[in-house]
Amino acid sequence: MSAIADFLRARYAEDADAVRANWHGKGITSERFHGTPIDPVRLLADLDAKQQVLKAHQRLPEGSFCVTCDAPAGIPGEPDGCTTIRLLALPYASHPEYRSEWMP
Secondary structure, three states: OOHHHHHHHHHHHHHHHHHHHOEEOOEEOOHHHOOOOEOHHHHHHHHHHHHHHHHHOOOOOOOOEEOOOOEEOOOOOOOOOOHHHHHHHHHHOOOOOOOHHHOO
């Protein structure tokens, strides 16, 4: 696995944990979500969809192209560094483990 894929999986797990921890009744309202009621089912479905996008954009180990995009990975040494994966990481750019070379 690549660092960017591992990074995204960890962030998605943290986000899913936050959704579950703040799920009260029909919606979520918390500091993390800026006090706005949010549908937790939609949030979890969104995280699942992002996991599926991440899985779909992993290249073949011996190749240098994303099998979905059919484009170069874009990050030397990162097998999952296609533009799509780097865009998925962008919302986490302020996270201390985000790497500047992941910027699309």
